[in-house]
Amino acid sequence: MKNNLILYIGILIFGIAAPFIFPAFKVQLSILCVLIILATTWNIQGGEMGYNSFGNILFYGLGMYLCASVQVGMFFPLAEWTESGGEKTFVHTPTQFFQGMAVGLIVAAVVPTIVAGLIGYSILGLRGHYFAICTLGLGVAAGEISGGIEIIGAGQGFTTPPFPNVGSLELRGEFFYFLSFFTLVLTFVAVRSIYPTRFKLILNAIRDNEDKAEAMGIETMKYKIIGWMISAFFCGLAGGIMGGLVGYIDSTDVAFDGREMGVFMVLMAILGGKGTLWGPIIGATVFHIFKEGFWTFFLGWQYVALGVLIVVIVIYFPEGIMGWLREKYPDRFGEVVDEKDRKAQVELK
Amino acid sequence: MISVQACLDGILLGILFALIAYGMALQWGVMNIINIAQGDLVILGGYIAYFMYLYGIHPAWGVIVAPIIMFFVGIAIYKLVINKVVDRDLFISILATFGISILFMQLMNFAFGADVVLANSDYGTTMLFNNNVVLPNSKIFSAFISILFAICLVIYMKKSKLGRAIRATAQNARAAKILGVDTEKVYAATFGINAALCGVAGALISITFTIHPYMGLPYTIRSFMIVIVAGLGNLPGVAMSGMGLGVFEEFADYILGTEFRIGSVFLLLVLILVYRRFKLSRKREYLK
Numbered sequence: 082m083k084n085n086l087i088l089y090i091g092i093l094i095f096g097i098a099a100p101f102i103f104p105a106f107k108v109q110l111s112i113l114c115v116l117i118i119l120a121t122t123w124n125i126q127g128g129e130m131g132y133n134s135f136g137n138i139l140f141y142g143l144g145m146y147l148c149a150s151v152q153v154g155m156f157f158p159l160a161e162w163t164e165s166g167g168e169k170t171f172v173h174t175p176t177q178f179f180q181g182m183a184v185g186l187i188v189a190a191v192v193p194t195i196v197a198g199l200i201g202y203s204i205l206g207l208r209g210h211y212f213a214i215c216t217l218g219l220g221v222a223a224g225e226i227s228g229g230i231e232i233i234g235a236g237q238g239f240t241t242p243p244f245p246n247v248g249s250l251e252l253r254g255e256f257f258y259f260l261s262f263f264t265l266v267l268t269f270v271a272v273r274s275i276y277p278t279r280f281k282l283i284l285n286a287i288r289d290n291e292d293k294a295e296a297m298g299i300e301t302m303k304y305k306i307i308g309w310m311i312s313a314f315f316c317g318l319a320g321g322i323m324g325g326l327v328g329y330i331d332s333t334d335v336a337f338d339g340r341e342m343g344v345f346m347v348l349m350a351i352l353g354g355k356g357t358l359w360g361p362i363i364g365a366t367v368f369h370i371f372k373e374g375f376w377t378f379f380l381g382w383q384y385v386a387l388g389v390l391i392v393v394i395v396i397y398f399p400e401g402i403m404g405w406l407r408e409k410y411p412d413r414f415g416e417v418v419d420e421k422d423r424k425a426q427v428e429l430k
Numbered sequence: 431m432i433s434v435q436a437c438l439d440g441i442l443l444g445i446l447f448a449l450i451a452y453g454m455a456l457q458w459g460v461m462n463i464i465n466i467a468q469g470d471l472v473i474l475g476g477y478i479a480y481f482m483y484l485y486g487i488h489p490a491w492g493v494i495v496a497p498i499i500m501f502f503v504g505i506a507i508y509k510l511v512i513n514k515v516v517d518r519d520l521f522i523s524i525l526a527t528f529g530i531s532i533l534f535m536q537l538m539n540f541a542f543g544a545d546v547v548l549a550n551s552d553y554g555t556t557m558l559f560n561n562n563v564v565l566p567n568s569k570i571f572s573a574f575i576s577i578l579f580a581i582c583l584v585i586y587m588k589k590s591k592l593g594r595a596i597r598a599t600a601q602n603a604r605a606a607k608i609l610g611v612d613t614e615k616v617y618a619a620t621f622g623i624n625a626a627l628c629g630v631a632g633a634l635i636s637i638t639f640t641i642h643p644y645m646g647l648p649y650t651i652r653s654f655m656i657v658i659v660a661g662l663g664n665l666p667g668v669a670m671s672g673m674g675l676g677v678f679e680e681f682a683d684y685i686l687g688t689e690f691r692i693g694s695v696f697l698l699l700v701l702i703l704v705y706r707r708f709k710l711s712r713k714r715e716y717l718k
Contacts, residue, residue: 133521135528204700206707209520210464214654217466218699221647225693340532347525382540388533395526396514 093266100258107254111326113369114261115319118268119342120349120361122315125272127347128355129281130308131288132205136216138343139223140197140313142336144189144320146233149241149330151188152181160232175245182325189321190314197313201306208291224337239330257326264322268315269362275311276358284308288356340384344391352394354403363402435563436680442565444676445573446631446638448669449580450649451656453627459662460600460620461516466527467507468653469646470534471625475500475632476641477542480549483636489549492633493575497626504625508618516617531646538643548640572634579630583623584665596620648692655699658706 100107119141126132153159157171173181204215233239244253275281283304286294295301320336330336337343345368353364376383400408454468465471478499479492511530515523556565587593598606599616607613635641656675660667675698682694 133524203704204707206711207703210524211658211703211706213521213524214464214651215700215703218651218696218703221651222693222696222700225696226690229687229689229693340535344528344532351525382536384532384536385540388529388531388536391529391532392511392526395522395529396511399518399522 096262096266100255104251104254107258108326109369109373111254111258111261112323113366114258114265115323115326116345116349116369117362117365118261118265118315118319119346120353120365121268121272122312122319123346124350124355124357124361125275125284126305126308126312128350128357128360129284129288130305132305132309133213133347134216134309135213135343135347136219137312137316137346138220138337139200139216140193140316141320141323141342142223142227142332142338143193143196144317145324145330145336146227146239147192147317148182148185148189148321149239149324150233151185152178152242152325155181155184173242173245178242178245181242186318186321190318193313193317193320194310197310198306201309202302205302205305205309220337220343224333227337228332233330238332238335241324241328241330243328257322261319261322261326264315264318271311271315273358280304280307285356344387348391348394350401351399352401354401354405354407357401357403360401360403367402432684433681436684437677438563438565439569440677440680441673442569442573442676443679444673445576445669446634446672447649447652447656447675448672449576449627450631451653451660451668451672452580452583452665453624453631454650454653455657455660455662455668456596456627457620457624458657460596461512461617462520463512463516463523464520464527464654465624466524466650467531467534467646468624468628469649469651470531470538471500471504471628471646472632472635472649473538473641473643473646474503474534475629476549476636477538477632478629479633479636480542480547480641483549489633489637490571492549492636493630496629496633498629500629500632501622501626504622504628505618507625508621512621513614513617531650535643535646542643544643546640546642547636549636566638568638572638575634576631579627580665580669583627592616592619648695651696651699655695655702659702 099110103110119137123134123137126134150159152173153171156173156177161171200219204212204219207215227233244256283294283299283301286297286299287301287305291301324330324336327335349364349368350361351364352368353362354360375386398405450468450472454465457463457465475492475496478496479489482492482495483489507530511526512523515526556567556570557563587597595606595611595616596619598609598611599613599620603613606616632641652675656668656671659671659674675695678698679691679695683691686694
């Protein structure tokens with residue numbers, strides 16, 4: 082426990098110092114924070130609860146659109162803003178920008194949570210294949226439908242308010258980095274505080290055998306919905322931040338991007354090891370480094386690489402990094418291993 | 431008259447969907463795998479016919495060439511990926527085929543370009559009801575070919591040795607294995623047949639409609655929807671729900687507008703699944 086505390090403080094200090102150590106990578110670091118949030122929250126219902134959703138992108142995109150719409154709509158007519166397509170006819174003053182962002186983020190977190198509750202009540206009774214495909218359908222449907230709505234830009238996209246001119250240009254990167262880092266810390270604290278509780282055990286029971294859990298007197302439906310709502314809350318927040326960071330929202334390429342973000346969050350959680358606290362964080366970091374390091378080498382072939390990567394990870398590496406470490410060093414994970422038994426197994430191999 | 435037009439269009443379109451859904455039902459029943467790459471196999475089949483058209487061969491011959499090529503593509507996919515995920519967690523197979531789908535999408539985008547293309551068949555049109563209803567002959571042709579292939583496949587499944595082996599494996603893979611059926615071969619053949627059916631459907635789609643590298647996923651979703659409405663192994667049901675979906679889509683197109691067409695298909699899927707969940711939960715309450 083003491084070691085853990087030192088580790089947490091170390092990471093916190095590193096996180097705060099990171100934009101000053103690597104000033105050129107501020108945007109990348111902010112994206113990394115968002116990716117970790119997405120992977121960690123996917124892990125709550127995907128890894129712990131066993132409900133593998135492709136549809137968390139729905140909350141992410143919803144948060145993105147809501148945050149930007151609120152930020153614009155609070156001060157200017159929304160329809161005219163989107164129609165002008167990013168022309169600088171309306172300019173936010175710094176106060177308006179930050180006020181709008183704050184209210185927008187709150188809305189971006191709360192509305193997806195409510196939506197998750199409503200949708201969850203109707204579809205969390207589905208199991209296995211049906212749930213996965215249903216959520217996949219939800220994500221794509223949201224993308225297609227939002228692409229047809231005029232007031233939020235339809236096909237031509239939505240330009241989020243540009244960062245106001247306050248002092249130096251560096252401030253934009255720092256603002257978004259600290260915003261995303263703060264959200265990441267919030268997410269981690271929330272998820273970490275779930276771990277030792279009965280709630281997490283109930284989620285695991287649902288994953289392992291839902292019928293038995295129900296027979297033991299657990300109201301599985303209630304806990305499933307709560308689990309999904311927690312996921313949606315942080316997904317929405319992450320979406321809102323990402324919208325401001327990217328500066329441009331498009332229905333199928335940025336917001337409801339099932340081919341990128343929607344798959345990334347699943348892939349990162351699996352790569353790191355689903356059902357573990359640190360797995361998604363490690364997975365997201367490794368994945369982001371790999372992506373940024375190698376994506377440019379593939380030059381247009383990145384989706385091909387992504388497809389191959391998914392297949393390879395899923396087939397040869399389904400336990401992820403944490404699973405591999407656990408197999409290699411079981412004593413570090415608090416598992417007592419009979420030395421004789423282990424030797425016998427190694428010999429068998 | 432518009433509604434008659436929409437109905438006829440929808441039915442002819444639905445027969446095509448039913449053919450794809452039949453392939454999906456086959457592999458779902460036999461291997462318990464949902465292939466997200468189903469739609470991308472369809473589009474690949476379509477590009478085969480389109481290329482024949484580009485090189486001056488009538489694209490209708492694609493109906494014969496595409497399934498032969500696609501059969502081997504299907505077997506290659508099975509050998510490389512699917513046979514490693516057959517008996518694993520359901521989610522693993524969905525994610526693996528999702529990866530294949532992304533891979534295919536992008537490879538097709540590189541190989542054939544991101545333009546919307548169609549293979550022109552020059553079949554002309556048929557006018558019905560005082561020229562109020564216009565039906566392209568290519569649509570009638572494609573529906574006819576789909577029915578022909580479906581009938582052939584049903585007979586093949588009933589009569590041939592491989593067909594019987596496939597049905598036996600679908601009923602109980604372990605028992606079939608004990609009785610000397612080479613299940614590995616059966617799985618490979620099933621996946622190949624499914625891909626071949628996708629190839630036929632794709633060739634027909636390239637003649638009647640348009641194809642585009644990123645259009646695969648809606649076809650997967652449509653066939654999934656048809657299969658869950660009809661149930662596994664219910665062939666008339668697959669045909670009926672395929673046509674129903676086709677009609678629904680045409681009407682959604684007229685009423686809501688073309689930009690909401692795909693979105694409405696995906697929403698319908700969600701609605702059907704929600705309905706199914708509430709129906710099942712009612713059934714469960716009876717057991718209390």
